[in-house]
Amino acid sequence: MALTHDIDTTEAPPKQRRSRIKPEERHREFVRKAVSLFSEVGFGAGTRELAQRLGVTQPLLYRYFPSKDDLIAAVYREIYVNRWKPEWREGLLDEAVPIRQRILSFYDDYTRTIFTPEWLRIYLFSGLRGVDITRLYTTTVETEILKPIARATRKAFGRPDSDPLRPEEVELFWTLQGGIFYYGVRQIVYGLEMQVDRETMLRNAIDTFLDGVSSVMERIASEQPAGGASAGGEFRISDN
Amino acid sequence: MALTHDIDTTEAPPKQRRSRIKPEERHREFVRKAVSLFSEVGFGAGTRELAQRLGVTQPLLYRYFPSKDDLIAAVYREIYVNRWKPEWREGLLDEAVPIRQRILSFYDDYTRTIFTPEWLRIYLFSGLRGVDITRLYTTTVETEILKPIARATRKAFGRPDSDPLRPEEVELFWTLQGGIFYYGVRQIVYGLEMQVDRETMLRNAIDTFLDGVSSVMERIASEQPAGGASAGGEFRISDN
DNA sequence: AAGAATAATTATCGTTCGATAATTAAAAAG
DNA sequence: CTTTTTAATTATCGAACGATAATTATTCTT
Incomplete structure (x- = not known):
């Protein structure tokens, strides 16, 4: 017959007051x-x-x-949803501001929003779970941010707004987006000591990008449009 | 008293042959x-x-x-460890090859290695677990890849190899690295249909970067070295 | 103040998890 | 062929998990 009255190391339950809120x-x-x-x-x-x-x-x-x-x-x-600011898109379309400043201002505020442990880590966790919302968010970023930036940049370079955006052009701005995003991951998620502060990183990354992107965008515009979305023929000889 | 002889829906265990290997x-x-x-x-x-x-x-x-x-x-x-190739560093230091080609070749092979569900997802999972190995890997990438690339690029632009690498310069190459990395995450982890193939993305990203980086690197070189690693004085007026 | 509504509790169920001990069977040693 | 070794099995433990039912106590209503 076992002793039923164990020595109770945990003191008596603090008679917890139950708080009732709305x-x-x-x-x-x-x-x-x-x-x-x-x-x-x-x-x-x-x-x-x-x-x-x-x-x-x-x-x-x-x-x-x-x-x-x-x-x-x-x-x-x-x-x-709650941390997305519709004003981002509007700010990027404001042609009264030089394109460099527009991009800089956007990424300054955007990184201020997402460079937190909560945002970045939940974003990464949800992406790894393979839920649709991550794909949806990525699509939103592309249509609400990157494509507007791409069009605005092209306009600032004097290219006509008439011809449609090429996927290669959009992809270029994804590279900038990813480069900036990864800075936050290294700092916030990996806990690395950054040798360059956020503002300086943004300035240098965006200046490098804007300085180099014009020639590449010109090359893309002068090339054959890529296969899938071509309005020309249904078939074409691949150019390997 | 409950019935103890449940109806056994699972057929008799397949008498599994136990295989014995080294x-x-x-x-x-x-x-x-x-x-x-x-x-x-x-x-x-x-x-x-x-x-x-x-x-x-x-x-x-x-x-x-x-x-x-x-x-x-x-x-x-x-x-x-097992999927790291020491030849990456060697290839990046081979001055017989033009810098653009060296960087292109490296990222072509590097992305071929890491753009797999296994690599990318385990990398992200391990990063979120906060284990030291992710920090260690990041350090390795910086010393074995990015700093060599940065030095080689600077050399290709005619800058003397004598003055030390600035953190801002290394950070620039992190932006390129992150931009390329994020392409793989979108494709492999998020399962997005990419409109631009990997080779084209690499070519455009690297050309944009190399075209824009020279002026920014010059600016960095001409500025005051940043606070922490300064060899000059222990204190300086912050430039807010 | 008495009663109704409901926010919060206690108690508990069935699974699944990492891990350990005891047992069985396949290969190696003699 | 017999014995020894050990790779693989079966059985099971205690803890933690998501979730449900029944109960208690606080607030609201009249």
């Missing part, structure tokens, strides 16, 4: 802390850990979210 | 399949799933690896 606020609190927790350990983080950080019990989560996946969806919305 | 080969098999599995679902993947893919039972893993973390360490070694 449902909407509780909902927001869950999402806020979930963003923080998931960004640290990934979406495999436990619901008990999340509840503990909020000072509540684990089953309470299921009063506000039918399942963990619904909570994750709310986290996606917070990152991808 | 320890070293079993070890390699575990690592190989672990690379594949972890790259798909992350390091949270179960040891039972891994064993199933090998056609063995789960406890067998612990004959070859003391713990799951040791298996993960072996996976890191496979990705970061």
